[in-house]
Amino acid sequence: MNTPSTRPGAAGTDGQSPVRIGALVPLTRPGWAEAGRHLLAGLELAVREVNDAGGIAGRRLELVVRDTAADPRRAAAAVDELARLGVAALAGEYHSVVARAVAARADALGLPFLCSSAVLDALTEQPTDRVARLAPPQSHGWQIYADFLLGAGRGRIAVAAEPSVYWASGARILRDHLAPRGGDVIGLDLRALTPAAVCDELVGNGARALLLLAGHPEPAVSIVRSVRRDPRLAGIMIGAPAGQPEFAEWERLLGDDGAAIPFLRYLPERLTPLGVRVGAALRERLAEAPSFVAFEGYDTVAVLAEALRPHGGDPARAEEFWPRAPVEGTRGRIQFSRVPGISVRQWASAPVQVVDRDPAEPDRFRVLRVG
The missing domain is CATH 3.40.50.2300 (Response regulator)
Incomplete structure (x- = not known):
């Protein structure tokens, strides 16, 4: 499945080009399609809310979705395609082996990638500032x-x-x-x-x-x-x-x-007030209780929006890209740091x-x- 973008929001009516985020999710077998559906629901809800609030420096935020189907080679090819399309960052993925392929290719291309759900410790072979992760290490x-x-x-x-x-x-x-x-x-x-x-x-x-x-x-x-x-x-x-x-x-x-x-x-004992509101919206969107993966999707876009705002939607140098101040997420305050033995920037206090x-x-x- 290749989806060009989410529905246009209220921002970007002055003709400015949208800020695009490439979303990599497993939507068909042998991928875990139900997890991919929840992840995408969270990503899409957050994009809609960013646009309703004015977008990124007045530019509409769009998702460009690619189905990885749990295939690392397919995912790596999708990264190359998304880079050619000019996405500002990559988001998502659930399967660890696929996320590792995405991280390696994104790092090689100099493209920021925020991994939503995959937990494999060795997400990249070498330390990098281009890749960050929300889920706790395995x-x-x-x-x-x-x-x-x-x-x-x-x-x-x-x-x-x-x-x-x-x-x-x-x-x-x-x-x-x-x-x-x-x-x-x-x-x-x-x-x-x-x-x-x-x-x-x-x-x-x-x-x-x-x-x-x-x-x-x-x-x-x-x-x-x-x-x-x-x-x-x-x-x-x-x-x-x-x-x-x-x-x-x-x-x-x-x-x-x-x-x-x-x-x-990967949920806390109590969701934040934002998490309670988002949980209700996700339940309506999914027609069932949202999983922790749906909250990870929402938090991914929340972080990327904060990372892109200071630069008008264009990615900065690696060491300047990720937000310095904590970002309010559905499951707590999100801030990235270096964790011993982990090669990417990590949300160290992710709930378990x-x-x-x-x-x-x-x-x-x-x-x-x-x-």
């Missing part, structure tokens, strides 16, 4: 998740993983954090195991928890169904740190079986929660731990 969030597992008495963990840099990184973070604390991580290769065989492995290994480091809806949904229906595994916890249960499709596909599966969500769907009311979330 090492931070997944360590919080590992501490939650230990606190719940689930020290013997099986990870059912598909081949991916992102999944491999997550498994390594869990293993490195749990081992010194008496935990144990058992790897299950989903290339070689059916859902029924996964159940047999869990019984044989005495695992206390199964983590789904796997794609959605498949094979994650089929594995959940098999485990829930196996009487030998009645006491096992299923977890999905990457956030599969966040979206409404999870509940539609699994019903009660999809409850009580803890995952990472471990939550699940309440078994008594699966459309309601329970907060189990706050990072």
